[in-house]
Amino acid sequence: SGRPSESTASYWEVVGWPGESCWQVGLAVEDSPALGAPRVGPLPDVVPEGTLLNMVLRKMHRPRSCSYQLLLEHQRPSCIQGLRWTPLTNSEESLDFSESLEQASTERVLRAGRQLHRQLLATCPNLIRDRKYHLRLYRQCCSGRELVDGILALGLGVHSRSQVVGICQVLLDEGALCHVKHDWAFQDRDAQFYRFPGPEPEPEPVGAHEMEEELAEAVALLSQRGPDALLTVALRKPPGQRTDEELDLIFEELLHIKAVAHLSNSVKRELAAVLLFEPHSKAGTVCKSSRAQEARHRA
Known part of the structure; x- marks a missing residue:
């Protein structure tokens, strides 16, 4: 059906479950006479079972880096007209819009890299370790081939090595992954070593189901950006290489x-x-x- 009229439609912003910091719910546009002044604030401690809001929160795939608006058909809705979402940034500075989007994109990739790093440590405890190659010791790293194998083993909808190479290239471009000799092109090889910068990520205080959703969301983001990253690498290479x-x-x-x-x-x-x-x-x-x-x- 078409978009509801302003006089009969209600717009609710939905961005998370009760108790989640910075996730809120409230009327997002003009006041509705029947509903009174808009209420903006955290979700109630309990969302009643069987309600439309409860159903949406349970069924809808909601990346945490986006803000959502539900377009409801009537003041007492029985169905959802549509859904719109926009990226969120943590920056409070008055930056240029394009710079803000770029910063938000980088922050999302860095967060995705930390989530992937955390999962790899949990599932492949021997992946990241000291390596010796040509009489030189490289601390706390993994080979490109082992990293690709480890990500494939996670079973998160990534089915080819070339797709994982694209994911790793995105991480490398944004600084979420580093080559031990600072090479800028990721290589799926045993003799190329990479490490995740910074300290080991600590486990987050979230449930297993929620963590699984966040990880799948992170891999989906990296997979989406992978082809562009690989194209850029190819165009940066000298023609003969x-x-x-x-x-x-x-x-x-x-x-x-x-x-x-x-x-x-x-x-x-x-x-x-x-x-x-x-x-x-x-x-x-x-x-x-x-x-x-x-x-x-x-x-």
């Missing part, structure tokens, strides 16, 4: 770029071998070489 898989990845991306849609696939494959990644502070920047007149795709 790109693997066939990376060339195919760049070619697949070129198929979705309107600026080169008129080119044949053979030309696009040649472009895939020479395109380079170059960041710009302003989105939509287009550059063209005045000498060779070659258009470059800029991220």
Whole structure:
């Protein structure tokens, strides 16, 4: 059905269970005459069983990094019209909007990295340890291959090694994972060692079911960002160092770029071998070489 009118609709913000800090419920928009002034505050200690709110809290997948609004059909609702959500940030500084989003994104990845680290320590206690390679000792680390194996063994909807490599690359890009020699490209190899920075994460005071949901949510976030991270790595490499898989990845991306849609696939494959990644502070920047007149795709 369509969106309810302002006069009959009620908008409730729903962001968590009772007792969860910074999760609140209350009317999110204009007052309803029948409901009186909007109430904003923490959830009650007990949400009655069988109520619509209780059902939503139990059934809806709610990432903790988002704020939610339920669009209810009537003042005394029997069904839900829709759901909208927006990212939350912990920053209280007056930052530029794009910088705030970038900071929020980084914080989400760092939190996801801590959750993944905690789970790996619990399920693979021997994964992270001192390693000796070529007469040199590397403290508290794991190999790239073992890390990929460990994440696959968690069984969180990740089914291929390439998908896990993308997850690890996201962690590496955001500083949630570090190479012992500070290399910037993650490698699924025995002779490449990585460690999680900072102290061992302490167990969080949450239930097993809630922890499982948070971990699945963290892996889903990293999996979503993985392909872009792998594409960026491929574009940063010198043309002569790109693997066939990376060339195919760049070619697949070129198929979705309107600026080169008129080119044949053979030309696009040649472009895939020479395109380079170059960041710009302003989105939509287009550059063209005045000498060779070659258009470059800029991220």
